[in-house]
Amino acid sequence: MSGRISRSIASGLFAFRPLILLAFIAATVLLGFQASKIELNTDIRKLIPLDHPYIQNYLEHQNDLSLGNDVRVIVAETQSEDIFNDDYVKALKEITDEVFALEGVDPSKIRSLWTSNVRWNEVTEQGFQGGEVIPAGYDGSQDSLEQLRTNVLRSGQVGRLVADNFQSSVVHAYLLDALGEDGVDIPALSTRLEEIRSQYQEKYPNVRIHIVGLAKKAGDVMAAAEEVAMFFFFTLALIALLLLIDTRCLRSALTVTVCSFVAVIWQLGIVSSLGFTIDPYSMLVPFLVFAIAVSHGVQIVNTLANYAAQGLSSLEAARSTFRALCVPGMVALVSDAIGFLTLYMIDVGVIRELAMAASIGVAVIIISNLVIVPLVLSYLGVSDASIRKIQAGEKKDHPLAGLFARFTRTPLAALSIAVAVAGYGVGIYMSQDLKIGDLDKGAPELWPDPCEDMECPRGYEPKPRYRYNHDVNFLVSNYSVSADVLVVMGKTPVESCNTYQAMQTVDDLAWNLRNVEGVQDVATIASATKQISTNMNEGSMKWATISRDQYALNNVMSFMPDRLYNLDCSLTPIFVFLDDHKAETLERVTRAVADFSQIRNNPDVLELKLASGNAGVEAATNQTIAASQYPMLALVYAVVSVLILIAFRSFRAVICIIVPLGLTSILCQALMAYLGIGVKVATLPVIALGVGIGVDYGIYIYSKLSEYLKRGMNLEEAYKQTLKTTGKAVAFTGITLAVGVIFWGFSSIKFQADMGILLTFMFLWNMIGALWLLPALARFLLKPDSVRVNLRS
Template structure:
């Protein structure tokens, strides 16, 4: 056994174990209070939390938000008819009812709602008497052929074919801008925040389900941020189910590991209490559970199980020599509290580094994870040993531990050869070659942002992605819009120099790969100028006569320029919001702006949902390397503080770095982009890995201080703690591997990533750490530096 089991009692040990009843009472009271708080927690997210508010694109967007009709937070509802077309009484009456239902949904920006039934969707034509126009839906109802013929003519003259009206005339779109905060219907002075889960549920019940059941000839298709988040929130139930499955698997494997039902229940109970405390505390801090932080409770559970298994393993080993459970628990507490504390501090600081990303949802994830690992100090490092000091460990488990302590272990003996002088170099070379190859592979192939159309967080055959495919297939303009803001002095947005530059921008963007088209004030002006000249295509150009230009823009629809004519948005329609598409489009605008920007005219990025995505991708790309550096610097500092050895720190940290590099390479291979949903996983995965390394090295150092050679010391380390590390890695990997069957692709991808990281972190701690120790650690120097022990 370790020499330091005979060391003097620490202050913390006396404080905890001399007041066990008080500790149990305090923990019980706190658990009841925080358990009640945890029951109040609800799914919660917001559009503002998903975007980097300090990014220049978003700053520009917010600065001009009053002049922009659509900031990107909107949904599109396509109402399709299976048999027939939109020019029928059946379709138009159904569309009218759906439009009215959507109009009164809470959170809808009613002034910006657009459909064939709203007065802001208009048609325009040139006659011998001049311009004529009006709303597309010019009749209160369409009950006869004449009115339907009028509707057909108006649609053809509206310019909305391919935008609001499908190219095959079998569906139309309702564009629904949303408000993050909206007046309370019962108290107009109070603002309510949009509940995306409830809003999505209302869309399903009041729109899709109601109208599809009433009329099987009608189908509804909905896309947009609110609908995607709503579907993810709906999938939280699946997360709870898989958490339950992981809990059951962990219970079975824990019992197989301990052969003691009391120990098994104690570990699970204290770890679940840690999750309850974490949920209760984040609710008390005013946070909820959003779709992207739903993995945090499981990570807290995983880290808690990791520490709990080490404690139970240590108590079982001590029970063979101790007179009773209390002494065994105290010795284990004395031996493992400091390594466990340092590992948890390293976890917490690693999670806090995520705060450098200026995205609200990641801030909440970082705070929630840091709070959770802080809680583990109390539940798994303190409460678990106290609980076992009362309950004890079964005789069967103690006898098994005694047999393991004296018998030869062929498996651990073979594993100890990783520290052999002839084996260690091969392992280091393999790690070096594999890490180098993975680094260059991920550098060449890992992209920031989405790599698939639609919502990559959901399965390709999910309802949302099928709806997205329907809209892409039937309309000329996609829902992915990049808005470039052209800023001028007042009354100068229609100046010829401005209009000519905007025209050049449209041409420049339209010829970039991934861009469908561009629409702006210039597009309308050209149409009007052509109409003023008998529709002659030769006149579809900008006039140098300012009066002609002013007259042309006077007929522009709302949103093409602001009231003071100091801002004119250019809407660039993209094929999709894939990372490469956004990068190409924003780079094109930036290059154009660098050439055309003047003191009186600036081309600013960016609004629209694609602009927001581009800003988010840019924030993640600029923060990714910084986060990893901060994580490893702080983990290294904590390890150095623990072991007072640079060599020991390198032995613990390098396997974690290798795991991160291999994890990024796996993401690139699987086609998973680095984004809000996936970036935290790499940083969070370090949390479990550092636990393995610290526990293994702390035991290895104990045996080296006893004067053992490195390989023999590592064999004893494996006999005492290797089983716990191996079990923890396999147990957690098996539990989270069940997530690959989830209907939510984001959860399945994260399950695969976490499984990989749990296993590779465990393998790195058991194989690479001792191999590195062969080159970096001097056993004789460690043995010589051992201070005299105080015997009792």
């Protein structure tokens, strides 16, 4: 039946070649115009699981809390011993004013030594005294500077807004509407922050500026992501060159390269028309579309050249090629598309858009390569040099073809299966150490700070590729606050956040969390109450407690920082400052909160709810990925297996194709564990997408092997012939694509370098698995008679 279908489709397509090619060109022009409109975007809503309970809890109280969308501009003095000099104070004032003027910043929540909401307080015999940290009438004189020093020491901001060594201070700002429809323009904000850095470091040679925050990290990733296009075009050119060398035919090499590139244009044009954008995580998709298109294009050119070498005309060779590859090509591409679509089950916007974009891209390859390449080559044909190479290859056996053909013999086949079983065992054992989430400090998307393990001189200017992580390291090394904050929400009845029972519960939780590994400090309404009570009683530490007298607690609230409770005193955030946002740290802290709340939660007094802050977002994302990772992979393999079963009507075919593919996935996870690469938004799609490329290899080899078995050849001879045709194309594709992506290791984005390593491994190992393990499995599973029955058309 499949043969009749292929012949019918081929007859229809080749009868209308000119019209189809003209329609293809017109569609390319239209979609190319649409592709030019696609935008680069890092909407924070796309980076988080919006339906996760943590995020839902935040959304319920978003008017009272921050999601970690803050920016810290650290202004460091590099020449004087400390910040108490007039040049530094002037620079700080001007930089504070610049931050006030930034679009997307909430001006009511900016804190700096120059803002009126940063004050000093002290207890005297006459009672409380206080004022703004920058003294009234500051004139830059030595007396004013000494007064500033005194005020800073009395303000309680050392370690928070002022460094522990007094050599820098912070301008701390919160962004507006992190999850609103009209979110902050993160690339524009990041660019403006860089302009401020450059402007004031040039204006004040004694100043170095460090910038930390979720928006700045996203902006730096986006800025570095622009070089991805350079890697894409480099890979395109390299593959075209290698294809030309292999085929010795300029016209067929250009046809495959151009049609594969057109597939990328179609994919970008369609997703742009659907209103999607492209982000640093989905930039992988155009390359994968190109890679899969090349993989199928190479199979077409190789098969067509073989038919031409048999004496067929260009038209007949192209028609025969389409008939031969129509069914396996369609099965492979549909498997890819549906397999990629399974990524949609992961509730993270960027992954869902990636799933849609990849599925659309693979679908268009059916037209751009499976249909158009044979049609174009029916006019152009292949070069005489290419035909002579094929004919020469028919007369002699390639040494590698002979080597791989031996794996069809029973002893080597049995040994190969034993090695594969051992590979599965080693992979499963090593992948037990695979972690969910980030495994490094700072921003793992960017390269680590070289100063983390060594002391860099004051005023050291890092390179852009690791500047953000250098800035994070500077903050952590010089301040008592962390760039990673988990916010636990304490919900109470209205006007009850300052009751003794609520405060005591908060204090008990804080004590538990301070004893959890990875927690630096905890700031709560209870700890502030103790400090204020002490100050109100002549600084006596015996008053550092939570009073049972409600009138005393009410009095304390008049001095309470407003960030520790909301307007109607129905919510009090517990700020948990962490050493880092590594997966283990987040898991320990969230488990500690969950265990405590299970015992102490009481809606009539205090209900503890997770979580906000940038660490809360990371924790929610980690949990979403952990819950979806294996179901998603199982669904990918189930879909691919069903489609293979439908196409070949044989469970043996499913085993021969899927087992090598599964080995690649297991070993890839083991490699990730060995290299310290966590499963996260950036890497999870690579595992699934690698399956899509690998299944193409197996389907093409199995299809051609079955065809030769149908002709009555024994298994070894059939596999030798398969290697001369399809096997050669598989080997070329795997090696060429691996060479193309290995250069990603030079990227300024660390996660792109990680993806380059993983893709290189998967391209090569999928190729090896298809060429080595598939024939070994076929030795014990395939019976030529049953194959002939299954393939009878």
